[in-house]
Amino acid sequence: SQQGEEDPQALSIQEGENATMNCSYKTSINNLQWYRQNSGRGLVHLILIRSNEREKHSGRLRVTLDTSKKSSSLLITASRAADTASYFCATAALRGTASKLTFGTGTRLQVTL
Amino acid sequence: GAVVSQHPSWVICKSGTSVKIECRSLDFQATTMFWYRQFPKQSLMLMATSNEGSKATYEQGVEKDKFLINHASLTLSTLTVTSAHPEDSSFYICSARDRAGVGGYTFGSGTRLTVV
Numbered sequence: 001s002q003q004g005e006e007d008p009q010a011l012s013i014q015e016g017e018n019a020t021m022n023c024s025y026k027t028s029i030n031n032l033q034w035y036r037q038n039s040g041r042g043l044v045h046l047i048l049i050r051s052n053e054r055e056k057h058s059g060r061l062r063v064t065l066d067t068s069k070k071s072s073s074l075l076i077t078a079s080r081a082a083d084t085a086s087y088f089c090a091t092a093a094l095r096g097t098a099s100k101l102t103f104g105t106g107t108r109l110q111v112t113l
Numbered sequence: 114g115a116v117v118s119q120h121p122s123w124v125i126c127k128s129g130t131s132v133k134i135e136c137r138s139l140d141f142q143a144t145t146m147f148w149y150r151q152f153p154k155q156s157l158m159l160m161a162t163s164n165e166g167s168k169a170t171y172e173q174g175v176e177k178d179k180f181l182i183n184h185a186s187l188t189l190s191t192l193t194v195t196s197a198h199p200e201d202s203s204f205y206i207c208s209a210r211d212r213a214g215v216g217g218y219t220f221g222s223g224t225r226l227t228v229v
Contacts, residue, residue: 033217040225042119042206043157045217088156100147101208101218103157 004089004104012110019076021107023089024069030092030099032065034074037086037106046074046087079111115141117209119221126197126228134192134224136207142187143209147218148180151204160205163190197228 004025013019025032031050035043049056049065049072056063062075076083086108090101116139126132136146144165149157161182162170169182179201181193190209194201208220 035217035220040204040223042117042222043208043220045219048217100159100162102159105156108154 004091004102006087006089006104006107008107009105010108010110012112013079015079015081015111015113017079019079019083019109019111021074021087021089021109023072023074023104025072025089025091025102025104026070027091027093027102029067032063032072033090033092033101034061034063034072035088035090035103037088039085043088076109079109081111081113084109084111115209115211115219117207117219117221119207119224121224122222123225124227126226128198128228129196131193131195132197132226134194134205134207134226136190136192136209136221138188138209138211138219141209141211143190143211144187146184146190146207146209148182148190148192149206149208151206151223153204157206160192165190194226197226199228202226202228 006023033048034046037043047058047063049063060077065072086106088106089104092099118137120135146163148160150160151157159172160175163182163184165184171177184190204223206223208218210218
């Protein structure tokens with residue numbers, strides 16, 4: 001399987017704390033993306049980092065990419081209860097503009113008050 | 114931003130019947146759409162890539178005669194689950210990217226299929 005691995009599988013933190021999720025993948029990529037999924041809903045695109053980028057920020061989100069280790073991390077700072085969701089990394093292969101995405105196994109984040 | 118509308122959001126059907134799920138890009142044109150299947154607490158598994166005006170490309174292990182995909186226009190792709198069985202019960206999600214191919218992919222809100 002080409003599916004990526006994410007860890008931890010589940011993470012429970014208190015509001016205000018930071019949450020870090022890690023993703024490892026197997027093939028060469030064009031870019032790596034992070035998505036959030038609320039229970040029973042579709043996915044929401046959070047951030048995209050290209051293969052020639054090492055770090056990217058968007059609001060409370062910080063993503064890093066290490067192509068030599070085929071790994072990425074997503075940091076959510078100052079977490080809120082509304083951040084409770086599953087988070088998936090997804091990689092786009094090195095071809096075309098409509099490359100299919102391969103998703104990681106996901107991290108279920110629970111933020112408690 | 115880009116919006117993908119997926120309908121229905123949930124459906125219950127009897128074994129042996131067929132169910133059609135629609136995926137529409139509302140404010141952009143999508144030459145390619147993707148169909149995923151997700152089991153509870155698991156990740157998304159790509160089923161097929163839907164190409165406007167041509168045959169869909171199915172992933173290994175996905176029965177093309179069971180999961181019929183039609184992409185008749187630049188804004189609509191449909192997935193029909195034929196002769197549904199209880200093991201087809203799952204969460205089906207579509208996604209699309211605009212023709213410019215910039216940024217992330219936009220996902221529909223998903224369809225919860227229950228076959229009884």
